Amino acid sequence: NQREATRCDSSVDGTIYKYHARTLNGSSTVNFSDYTGKSVLFVNVCYYQAWRHLTEMKPFGLTVLGFPCNQFGKQEPGQKHEILPGLMHVRPGNGFVPNFLLFEKGDVNGKDEQEVFTFLKNSCPPVGDSFGSPTGRLFWEPMKTSDIKWNFEKFLVGPDGKPVMRWHPSVNISEIRADIHKYLLQLYTQEAFN
Numbered sequence: 001n002q003r004e005a006t007r008c009d010s011s012v013d014g015t016i017y018k019y020h021a022r023t024l025n026g027s028s029t030v031n032f033s034d035y036t037g038k039s040v041l042f043v044n045v046c047y048y049q050a051w052r053h054l055t056e057m058k059p060f061g062l063t064v065l066g067f068p069c070n071q072f073g074k075q076e077p078g079q080k081h082e083i084l085p086g087l088m089h090v091r092p093g094n095g096f097v098p099n100f101l102l103f104e105k106g107d108v109n110g111k112d113e114q115e116v117f118t119f120l121k122n123s124c125p126p127v128g129d130s131f132g133s134p135t136g137r138l139f140w141e142p143m144k145t146s147d148i149k150w151n152f153e154k155f156l157v158g159p160d161g162k163p164v165m166r167w168h169p170s171v172n173i174s175e176i177r178a179d180i181h182k183y184l185l186q187l188y189t190q191e192a193f194n
Helices: 080-089 115-123 173-193
Strands: 005-007 020-022 029-031 039-045 063-069 154-157 163-167
Touching: 005 173, 039 115, 039 173, 115 163, 154 173, 163 173
Parallel strands: 039 063
Antiparallel strands: 005 163, 020 029, 039 154, 154 163
């Protein structure tokens, strides 16, 4: 029985606010403390997969942050200056520009993983039990059960900077949207009655 979504443990020490990342073009560093009070979706993205569904999340008052990564099937080989033009002209093409922030390409698993992903994975139980057949598809060492399984694994972080939920890459976007919608509704209902 593959767990496709897991609830995160809010008792894990820390928040996303002590971490930061450089934007895709390297021009600035974003402190995640800038997102205090907002719900944020962290996604390890890849240019070969459809991005459009992530842009559908914005009306929910959700901030989507994309982290290009080349550890899964080497699907993100581009240099930082090639990633946006690839999106605009190749996949999905037609001048597509994501309406969410993209960060510098980096590792989400292994010895050089970005610290914010270490924190997210420590806070949320793994989704899925297996890596399938990793030979020639997965590029990091050492492998851990808590590791991200493939591109488009998602982590929802609440307005207190604590991870709330984690989804396996295979989960349909409509299910994720429904989960997030339910979560935000509960959040705003609680705020209204406090």
